[in-house]
Amino acid sequence: METRLAVCNLCEATCGLILTIEDGRVSSVRGNPDDPLSRGHICPKGVAIGDVHADPDRLRRPVRRIRATDSTPERWEEIDWDTALDLVADGLAGVINEHGDDALAIYLGNPNAHSLGAMTHGVGLVQTFRTRNKFSATSCDQLPHQLVAMLLYGHQLLLPVPDIDRTSLFLVFGANPMASNGSLMTVPDFPARLRALQARGGRMVVVDPRRTETARVADEHLFVRPGTDAWVLLALLHTVLTEDLAGPAAYVDGLDRLVESISEFTPEAAERASGVPADTIRRIAHELAAADGAAVYGRMGVSTQEFGLVCQWAVQVLNLVTGNTDRVGGTMLTSPAIDAVGRRMLGPGHYDAWRSRVREAPEFGGELPVAVLREEIETPGSGQVRALLTLAGNPVLSTPDGAALDRALSDLDFCAAIDIYLNETTRHADVILPPTSHLERDHYDLVFHLLAVRNTARFAPAVFERDKDQWHDWEIARELHRRVVRRLRRKPALAKRLVDAARLRFSPTFLVGMLLRTGRSGVTITELRRRPEGVDLGPLQPDQLPRRLQTAERRIDLLPTLVLDDLTRLRTQTQPAGDELLLIGRRHQRDCNSWMHNTERLTKGRARHHLLMHPSDLDARGLVDGATVTVTSRVGKVEVEVRATEDVMPGVVSLPHGYGHQRDGVRLSVAASVPGVSINDLTDPDRLDVSGNAALSGVPVRVS
Numbered sequence: 113m114e115t116r117l118a119v120c121n122l123c124e125a126t127c128g129l130i131l132t133i134e135d136g137r138v139s140s141v142r143g144n145p146d147d148p149l150s151r152g153h154i155c156p157k158g159v160a161i162g163d164v165h166a167d168p169d170r171l172r173r174p175v176r177r178i179r180a181t182d183s184t185p186e187r188w189e190e191i192d193w194d195t196a197l198d199l200v201a202d203g204l205a206g207v208i209n210e211h212g213d214d215a216l217a218i219y220l221g222n223p224n225a226h227s228l229g230a231m232t233h234g235v236g237l238v239q240t241f242r243t244r245n246k247f248s249a250t251s252c253d254q255l256p257h258q259l260v261a262m263l264l265y266g267h268q269l270l271l272p273v274p275d276i277d278r279t280s281l282f283l284v285f286g287a288n289p290m291a292s293n294g295s296l297m298t299v300p301d302f303p304a305r306l307r308a309l310q311a312r313g314g315r316m317v318v319v320d321p322r323r324t325e326t327a328r329v330a331d332e333h334l335f336v337r338p339g340t341d342a343w344v345l346l347a348l349l350h351t352v353l354t355e356d357l358a359g360p361a362a363y364v365d366g367l368d369r370l371v372e373s374i375s376e377f378t379p380e381a382a383e384r385a386s387g388v389p390a391d392t393i394r395r396i397a398h399e400l401a402a403a404d405g406a407a408v409y410g411r412m413g414v415s416t417q418e419f420g421l422v423c424q425w426a427v428q429v430l431n432l433v434t435g436n437t438d439r440v441g442g443t444m445l446t447s448p449a450i451d452a453v454g455r456r457m458l459g460p461g462h463y464d465a466w467r468s469r470v471r472e473a474p475e476f477g478g479e480l481p482v483a484v485l486r487e488e489i490e491t492p493g494s495g496q497v498r499a500l501l502t503l504a505g506n507p508v509l510s511t512p513d514g515a516a517l518d519r520a521l522s523d524l525d526f527c528a529a530i531d532i533y534l535n536e537t538t539r540h541a542d543v544i545l546p547p548t549s550h551l552e553r554d555h556y557d558l559v560f561h562l563l564a565v566r567n568t569a570r571f572a573p574a575v576f577e578r579d580k581d582q583w584h585d586w587e588i589a590r591e592l593h594r595r596v597v598r599r600l601r602r603k604p605a606l607a608k609r610l611v612d613a614a615r616l617r618f619s620p621t622f623l624v625g626m627l628l629r630t631g632r633s634g635v636t637i638t639e640l641r642r643r644p645e646g647v648d649l650g651p652l653q654p655d656q657l658p659r660r661l662q663t664a665e666r667r668i669d670l671l672p673t674l675v676l677d678d679l680t681r682l683r684t685q686t687q688p689a690g691d692e693l694l695l696i697g698r699r700h701q702r703d704c705n706s707w708m709h710n711t712e713r714l715t716k717g718r719a720r721h722h723l724l725m726h727p728s729d730l731d732a733r734g735l736v737d738g739a740t741v742t743v744t745s746r747v748g749k750v751e752v753e754v755r756a757t758e759d760v761m762p763g764v765v766s767l768p769h770g771y772g773h774q775r776d777g778v779r780l781s782v783a784a785s786v787p788g789v790s791i792n793d794l795t796d797p798d799r800l801d802v803s804g805n806a807a808l809s810g811v812p813v814r815v816s
């Protein structure tokens with residue numbers, strides 16, 4: 113028996129773990145109390161991290177799909193790495209050579225952000241391809257945040273983080289950190305931090321169409337009609353600006369234009385649109401301006417909706433004009449030991465540099481909205497997508513109208529995946545290349561230290577030796593790069609090839625050491641190896657602006673044209689018609705997007721896939737609790753059991769995402785026995801925010 117430290121990579125909280133290892137298996141998992149950020153926190157998913165490693169369904173060798181014939185069904189066959197990598201390189205380069213760069217589409221899923229090797233090498237591989245058809249989970253998630261950060265602060269990831277440990281008013285729109293453990297706010301141990309906030313006399317106010325786990329522990333919860341938060345946020349801003357409560361910093365421009373532009377967005381107008389009482393909005397505006405440090409925070413619920421950009425912009429502007437940005441107890445920039453943003457290892461972002469071929473949707477940061485992927489596969493013509501490479505993603509379950517994407521994927525000439533499971537998407541692959549599991553590789557978090565509520569640094573060496581004949585994700589990316597480039601008829605320019613090869617040459621761990629050494633924190637990899645629980649670099653620091661702005665002349669323009677134009681669209685927003693209900697999503701503490709349904713530890717107990725519906729809406733349709741109902745949207749239809757609850761507001765229904773593992777009766781893994789349907793068989797790829805983000809929330813549906 114031995115004890116090893118690890119880091120959980122299953123959500124953004126990045127908890128430090130203590131693993132007990134017996135006979136080469138994880139026999140127990142605890143939170144590490146010595147971790148300066150997570151301080152012993154752990155959730156049920158963290159406890160299940162060993163299950164993923166031990167799961168017999170997890171792929172450990174490359175597999176090839178043998179297509180069905182008249183006499184034999186489709187099957188999968190293990191193949192060796194050399195053959196597998198050649199097949200993938202042949203497939204990808206073949207399509208590019210024959211049909212051009214854009215014929216290859218690439219999709220990057222969420223776990224890439226949680227893997228060091230994917231960040232250092234996977235991204236490099238993707239950049240090798242000149243296709244315009246690059247996609248990721250970003251456009252089903254935080255794209256409005258990134259666009260707003262670029263417009264206001266000059267870099268897509270220059271995002272101030274709520275100073276939850278010192279704030280006295282935490283105003284939350286569309287986030288459920290009690291279940292999600294925080295997002296774009298790395299906040300392990302949210303429950304204890306909230307208790308501390310309340311114990312020092314602070315308050316949390318939650319605005320959400322559902323009385324969530326977070327709303328239940330809030331000091332105040334306000335129901336809001338889905339998709340109408342922009343009205344509430346603008347009315348807060350309206351009150352602050354017209355009642356002389358504003359106190360923005362000297363580096364902020366455009367306050368007068370802002371006042372003019374939002375004159376119609378009064379608290380009364382907001383009440384009509386959203387259902388949130390006007391006097392409540394006024395009161396909260398006063399509280400925000402008066403608080404000794406207040407932080408407005410908006411996440412998925414106000415990002416994945418039709419006015420995601422306006423909402424995320426208004427969240428930032430509220431913090432700015434009330435003087436809460438860059439202040440203790442407000443929102444502040446982190447000071448990570450490896451500052452990928454300050455050092456421009458990640459580009460600042462660009463918007464609408466080109467558009468998608470069919471719908472002419474704008475790119476952001478080199479990616480198109482994933483909502484257009486299906487039409488790019490199905491619409492003939494020059495530039496049509498004929499091959500797909502997915503890296504750690506499952507767009508069939510995670511992107512709008514997944515059922516239609518599912519059908520489109522079977523028409524591709526070639527498909528490959530880098531993934532550890534056969535899932536609803538990777539089952540379309542000709543070859544799947546599975547990297548080592550998280551516990552078999554070194555980890556330093558390049559992403560989530562950038563977004564954490566406290567500055568820390570931590571390096572976690574691999575817990576297990578990998579099996580012989582297993583490859584790390586970064587080795588797969590490096591070798592695939594080499595083999596594809598060799599086969600391309602039109603090769604990248606020599607200079608680019610040399611830069612790419614140099615960048616892919618070193619191991620991620622070597623790169624981390626180098627980045628630490630050349631950074632300003634004074635932390636070295638040697639020190640991190642000596643202190644595997646992590647090093648505390650202290651609380652977030654105020655007074656970093658305007659120095660760290662990356663805008664021209666280090667000033668903030670409060671009213672970017674893109675936002676101003678979208679206010680016009682907001683003014684024409686309509687209410688749902690007749691018997692329509694608005695569908696929203698939900699996350700459960702024991703779910704992890706579309707995967708981890710293989711571990712019984714997380715799926716046992718009461719089923720949680722139901723459609724939640726208000727009793728008055730059930731009554732109005734003559735339906736009863738527990739019945740199987742049909743939910744219909746513009747694009748699709750599902751049948752699912754309904755559960756009556758007053759936790760959703762009347763007119764709203766809720767389904768979790770990441771369910772619906774039974775496809776055409778194909779058994780992919782144990783997860784197929786988990787009941788439930790995919791909410792994304794109902795979400796509509798035509799509903800987009802201006803940023804290009806999918807409006808997964810507030811989808812009009814009928815229930816019968």
Ligand SMILES: Nc1nc2c(c(=O)[nH]1)N[C@H]1C(S)=C(S)[C@@H](COP(=O)(O)OP(=O)(O)OC[C@H]3O[C@@H](n4cnc5c(=O)[nH]c(N)nc54)[C@H](O)[C@@H]3O)O[C@H]1N2
Nearest residue numbers: 221222223252253504505506510530531533697705706769
């Ligand atoms: N309706 C609706 N849709 C949503 C959401 C919602 O709230 N509502 N949420 C959206 C959000 S926020 C996100 S982030 C997306 C997620 O969307 P995706 O990223 O497309 O889906 P995931 O379910 O995260 O799938 C991750 C895949 O990565 C694989 N994987 C896990 N670990 C590794 C690894 O270390 N390496 C590799 N190569 N593969 C690995 C898993 O097997 C799984 O197949 O879904 C979005 N879709």
Ligand SMILES: Nc1nc2c(c(=O)[nH]1)N[C@H]1C(S)=C(S)[C@@H](COP(=O)(O)OP(=O)(O)OC[C@H]3O[C@@H](n4cnc5c(=O)[nH]c(N)nc54)[C@H](O)[C@@H]3O)O[C@H]1N2
Nearest residue numbers: 286287288292295338339411412413699701703704705809
């Ligand atoms: N347990 C668990 N944790 C996770 C994940 C997981 O799948 N499971 N996924 C991880 C990922 S990839 C992400 S991005 C984060 C997301 O982290 P969060 O954003 O905190 O999580 P969600 O549960 O999606 O919260 C969205 C909230 O918005 C509400 N909402 C929906 N529509 C509206 C609306 O129109 N207005 C308002 N105001 N609210 C609305 C929903 O009811 C919900 O409570 O969670 C991460 N953590």
Ligand code: SF4
Nearest residue numbers: 120123126127155158
């Ligand atoms: S909160 Fe997130 S990081 Fe922490 S143990 Fe749970 S899944 Fe892992």
Ligand SMILES: [Mo]
Nearest residue numbers: 222249253254
């Ligand atoms: Mo996400």
